[in-house]
Structures are given as structure tokens and as C-alpha cells.
Amino acid sequence: MNEKIKNFADSISPLIFLDFLFESRKNLTRLIIYFVISLGLIITVFFMQLSYSDSSRAGVINAFFIIICTSSALIGGTYSAASITSExxxxxxxxxxxxxISGVQIIIGKIVSGFIYMLALSLPYLVLTLLLTLFGDFNFFRLAGGLFMWAGFTFFYLAAGVLISVLFKKNASANSFFYFSMFTLHFLISLLDEWFYRPLYDYSSYKFFTNLSPIDVWVNFSSSHLYGSTYYGNDGISSLFNGTVPDYAVITLLYILFSIILTLFAANIFEKYLRWRED
Known part of the structure; x- marks a missing residue:
């Protein structure tokens, strides 16, 4: 088993390295400007927050986690949606x-390279949240929950983008469809609650699909730590666990499982596409 994993990693490592190197060289100037600005922001915010209250620092930490999740949606999704179409x-x-390299290895390699790229872009703000947590009222669960949420949604955006990239031929078409699908997921999924639960007398208390919106997950994360109690929404999914697990953690786990399905589905379609090209 360990030998198979090692061989698989050896097969995709050149692809990951070349993708990351190409993206870094293509955006070298912008990356330098980005990291210089980020460094200045880190120093400024860090020393400003040292004199603030713990609740204020908690709000800043929550805000930065939401910012890097949004960056993963925009930058990571755009990167992955063009990964296969560019090839x-x-x-x-x-x-x-x-x-x-097999189709599965190419797909996983694209997702891993995208994750490394997003980790590099998010690193300044992850370091800032870590410093604010360490020098303030240290809360391991807030830090671990934020990292888990960011990693889970980054994986989802990359997997969704790669799947879309497999289905389209041009970068413009793939990116357009990705933006449309993400807009629908983030802002329009709540309409399904109106459709399914409108006939019910107390339909306003049912917000199942709304709870699945990434925006609602981010609000849930922020509220659960900012106010010292877990925010469940109108119909908390965490009630399935007797309230012991926050909504954002449960839904993030669902997104991770769904991302694995998207990855396997994309790999299957891509492998069939490659075989069709060879025939």
C-alpha cells in the first residue's frame, strides 16, 4: 500500500511542480506586489490588534478566514477551471x-497544484490569524475550525473547477460556467427552500438548502465564535449530532465528501476522453 502511494506521488510530482512553476512565473510581478502589500497589512493589523479586546481579535480572525475562503472561490476556481482547457x-x-500519466493522476495533480498555489496565496493571512490567536485569548477550536473550513472549501472549488474544465474546450466557456454555477450555489440556492417548503404552514422555519450555501456556512462560523455560542440557523443541521458539532463543521465535511465524488467523476470522464482521443 505504501509503495503504491509512493509511486503515485512520484508520478504526479513533476506535473505539480511544473504547474506551480508556470503559474508563479506567469504572475511573478503581481505575486511580488501581493506579498509586499500582504506583509505590510500583517504588520499593521497585528500591532493594532494587540491593544484590542479578545472579542475584537476574534472578529478580525473570523473576517480573515472568510476573506481567504472567498479568495479560494475566485482565484482557486478560476485557476482550476482553466487547468484542463489550457492543456x-x-x-x-x-x-x-x-x-x-493516467487521467486520474492528471486530475489529482491539477487539484493538488491548485491547492498548493492557494496555500501560498493564503499563507500571509493564515500566519496573521495564527499570530492573533497565539498573542490573544488562544482558542484552538476556533483556529482548527477555520483551517478546516478553508481547506474543505478550497478543495471543493478546485474539484468543481477541474470537473468543469474537463467538460469544456475553451477557458472562457469553462470560467463563465464556473462563475455562473458558483453564483447560483452561493446566492440562489435559498430559493429551493421557498419552492419545497412554501406549501408548509411554518415554512419559514425550514432552511435546509440555505444552510448549504457557503455564505451561510461562513456566517455560521463567524457567529459561533464571535458570540461565544454556536449559531445553528433556523433549522440547524448540527441538530443531527445533538448540537455537539457546529453547522459549519458538518456542512464543510459534506462539501469535502462531495468534492471527492466530483474528483472521481472528473477523473472517470477525463480518462474516457483521453482514450477517445487515442482511438
Missing amino acids: KEKKTLTLLRMSG
Whole structure:
């Protein structure tokens, strides 16, 4: 088992390295400006917050976790939605196939490289939240919950983007469909509650689909720590666990499981596409 994992990692590591290197070189100037500005922001916010109350620092920490989750949606999603379509446009899929990499390895390699790229972009703000937590009223669950939420949603945006990239031929089409689908998920999914529960007398207390919106998850995370109690919404999913687990943790786990399904589905479709090209 360990040997298979090692061989799999050895197979995709060149792809991950080249993707990350290409993206870094393409955006070198912007990355330098980004990290310089981020460094100044970290120093400023950190020393400002040292004299603030613990509740104020908690609010800043929650805000930065939501900011990096939003960045993963916009930047990570755009990156992954163009990952396979770029290979199609550059006619490099044949070269990847000739190198002996399978479709599954290509898909996972694209997701891993995107995750590393987003980790690098989010690192300044992750460091800031860690420093504010350590020098303030340390709350391990708030820090671990925020990291779990960020990692889970980053994985979801990357997996969804790669799947869309497999289904489309052009970068513009893939990115447009990704933005549309994410807008629907974040802002329009609550309409399903109106559709399904409107006939009920007390329909306003049923917000199942609204609770699945990433925005509602972020609000749930912020409220659960900012006010010292867990916010469940109108119909908390965490009631399935007798209120011991916050909504945002449960729903983030559901998104991770769904992301695994998206990854396997994308790998299956992509492998069939590569075989069709070879035939």
C-alpha cells in the first residue's frame, strides 16, 4: 500500500511542480506586489490588534478566514477551471499522455497544484490569524475550525473547477460556467427552500438548502465564535449530532465528501476522453 502511494506521488510530482512553476512565473510581478502589500497589512493589523479586546481579535480572525475562503472561490476556481482547457488549447494533452500519466493522476495533480498555489496565496493571512490567536485569548477550536473550513472549501472549488474544465474546450466557456454555477450555489440556492417548503404552514422555519450555501456556512462560523455560542440557523443541521458539532463543521465535511465524488467523476470522464482521443 505504501509503495503504491509512493509511486503515485512520484508520478504526479513533476506535473505539480511544473504547474506551480508556470503559474508563479506567469504572475511573478503581481505575486511580488501581493506579498509586499500582504506583509505590510500583517504588520499593521497585528500591532493594532494587540491593544484590542479578545472579542475584537476574534472578529478580525473570523473576517480573515472568510476573506481567504472567498479568495479560494475566485482565484482557486478560476485557476482550476482553466487547468484542463489550457492543456486542450495548447495541445499538450498528448505529451502528458505519452509521459505515462493516467487521467486520474492528471486530475489529482491539477487539484493538488491548485491547492498548493492557494496555500501560498493564503499563507500571509493564515500566519496573521495564527499570530492573533497565539498573542490573544488562544482558542484552538476556533483556529482548527477555520483551517478546516478553508481547506474543505478550497478543495471543493478546485474539484468543481477541474470537473468543469474537463467538460469544456475553451477557458472562457469553462470560467463563465464556473462563475455562473458558483453564483447560483452561493446566492440562489435559498430559493429551493421557498419552492419545497412554501406549501408548509411554518415554512419559514425550514432552511435546509440555505444552510448549504457557503455564505451561510461562513456566517455560521463567524457567529459561533464571535458570540461565544454556536449559531445553528433556523433549522440547524448540527441538530443531527445533538448540537455537539457546529453547522459549519458538518456542512464543510459534506462539501469535502462531495468534492471527492466530483474528483472521481472528473477523473472517470477525463480518462474516457483521453482514450477517445487515442482511438
